[in-house]
Amino acid sequence: MSTFVLKIQDLDEAGKDWNFAIGTDWLTSALADTELSAGADSGRLTVHAQRTGMDVLVQAHVEAELSATCARCLADVPIAVDLPLTALFSPEHMRPHGSAESDEIDVQLDEVNRDYYAGAEVVLDPMVREYLLLEAPMKPLCSDACEGIAIPDHLRPPAEVFGDAAPDARFAPLLKLKEALTKNEE
Ligand SMILES: [Zn+2]
Structure with missing residues (x-):
């Protein structure tokens, strides 16, 4: 109608x-x-x-x-x-x-x-x-700064997963050893 x-x-x-x-x-x-x-x-x-x-x-x-x-x-x-x-x-x-x-x-x-x-x-x-x-936006946003639904901490993947985190301090002695071995080969 x-x-x-x-x-x-x-x-x-x-x-x-x-x-x-x-x-x-x-x-x-x-x-x-x-x-x-x-x-x-x-x-x-x-x-x-x-x-x-x-x-x-x-x-x-x-x-x-x-x-x-x-x-x-x-x-x-x-x-x-x-x-x-x-x-x-x-x-x-x-x-x-x-x-x-x-x-x-x-x-x-x-x-x-x-x-x-x-x-x-x-x-x-x-x-x-x-x-x-x-007038319908392709991707409506409540604000440009919207950060989306907050993910609870226990559901967040650890930072290392993303690869840009600093190397784990526990590997430091291994890295030193590797450096030393490389020098010996020269
Ligand atoms: Zn939003």
Whole structure:
């Protein structure tokens, strides 16, 4: 069920404004199969849309609060989305041959995105979702200095395992002996 719907009959050349709440329920279902989840509060989608012939130009702004998981310590990482969205929707029959209908739209920031509408309404839900995903970091971190989950001392491997520790003092007499033997051979 779509939430952000503009009815073609409501649009004109002068343009009209819409103000939608991006509810946490909507966010939760839109982000269900992603690494992101809904933040604590609802977001906002403001839309200015105008119709020229059968084309609909949408200039919108997406604001939402999302949550990701820190790649190092698994803590929640808040992600604020605050993006302008510009898109030109044309009737479905104008879609170029060979470009299949799909829920996955390739959206770009700072560009006019192209999409198509079927019937008498423009549905913005899939595009809003793609915009939110644009803001998902590849590797979310709660802070650049995050040191990850603290490993208890008894689970830490001894320092020698890493090879850069000073030689064990107990080997010192052996090293001396080796030096002495090497000298004798000369
Ligand atoms: Zn962290």
